[in-house]
Amino acid sequence: MARRLRSVDLDFVPVAPLRLVFAAEVSAPPEAVYRALAEDVEGWPSWFTAVTAARPTAAGAGREVRLKGGTMFQETVLAKEPGERYAYRVDETNAPALQALLEEWRLSPAATGTGTRVQWTFAADGPAPFRFTLRLGRAGLARAFRDAVRNLDERLAVTSG
Numbered sequence: 522m523a524r525r526l527r528s529v530d531l532d533f534v535p536v537a538p539l540r541l542v543f544a545a546e547v548s549a550p551p552e553a554v555y556r557a558l559a560e561d562v563e564g565w566p567s568w569f570t571a572v573t574a575a576r577p578t579a580a581g582a583g584r585e586v587r588l589k590g591g592t593m594f595q596e597t598v599l600a601k602e603p604g605e606r607y608a609y610r611v612d613e614t615n616a617p618a619l620q621a622l623l624e625e626w627r628l629s630p631a632a633t634g635t636g637t638r639v640q641w642t643f644a645a646d647g648p649a650p651f652r653f654t655l656r657l658g659r660a661g662l663a664r665a666f667r668d669a670v671r672n673l674d675e676r677l678a679v680t681s682g
Contacts, residue, residue: 523593523613527621527646531599531608534625537644539652541659543666544640547674551604551628551637557673558626559598559607568672571665584609592616604628618651639670 534540547554557564562584565575574587584596595613600606608625627640643662645655655662 523595523615525613526611526619528612529610529621529623529644529646531623531625533610533621533623534608534642534644537621537623537646539643539645539647539655541643541645541655541662542640543643543663544638545667545670546631546633546636546638547670547677548636549674549677551630553677554628554637554639554673555604555607557677559601559603564676568676569665569669570672571669583612594622599623600625618647619645620648621646641666 529537557568562575562577565572565586571588572586573589574585576585577583578585578595579597582598584594584598586594586596588594593613593615594611596609596611598607598609600608606625606627608623611619611622611624614622623644625642625644627642629638629640630636631638645652647655
């Protein structure tokens with residue numbers, strides 16, 4: 522059964538009790554990556570394999586996301602800055618122990634001069650055992666992020682080519 526989480530805003534990202542930050546570079550420009558993140562919500566399952574379904578809600582001000590294993594999120598979009606940042610807060614979920622969650626995707630030009638540096642911050646709160654378990658799962662989240670960004674880069678190369 523879904524339950525309501527604590528409402529947090531963008532200022533939660535730097536102070537969250539648990540912050541997991543992952544970064545990778547892709548060859549696509551920031552604007553294309555941003556479009557895939559923020560404007561093609563339904564396309565997420567094609568590149569982020571943990572996502573089984575995603576759809577915008579509230580005329581794009583929210584999202585509904587389902588993950589493998591049955592986890593569900595009802596989200597509110599907090600930042601839509603084309604080519605730079607996309608962030609959303611989870612308002613309701615069936616994930617146990619989670620008390621607050623905000624995810625932020627930051628985009629910047631890659632150090633190589635072409636492409637995009639993609640940074641994903643997973644800012645969460647929950648009881649100490651929950652935070653400990655998520656820290657233990659960091660490697661799995663890192664792998665999921667790397668795979669997702671690689672898949673997204675391949676998808677964008679096909680759609681732009």
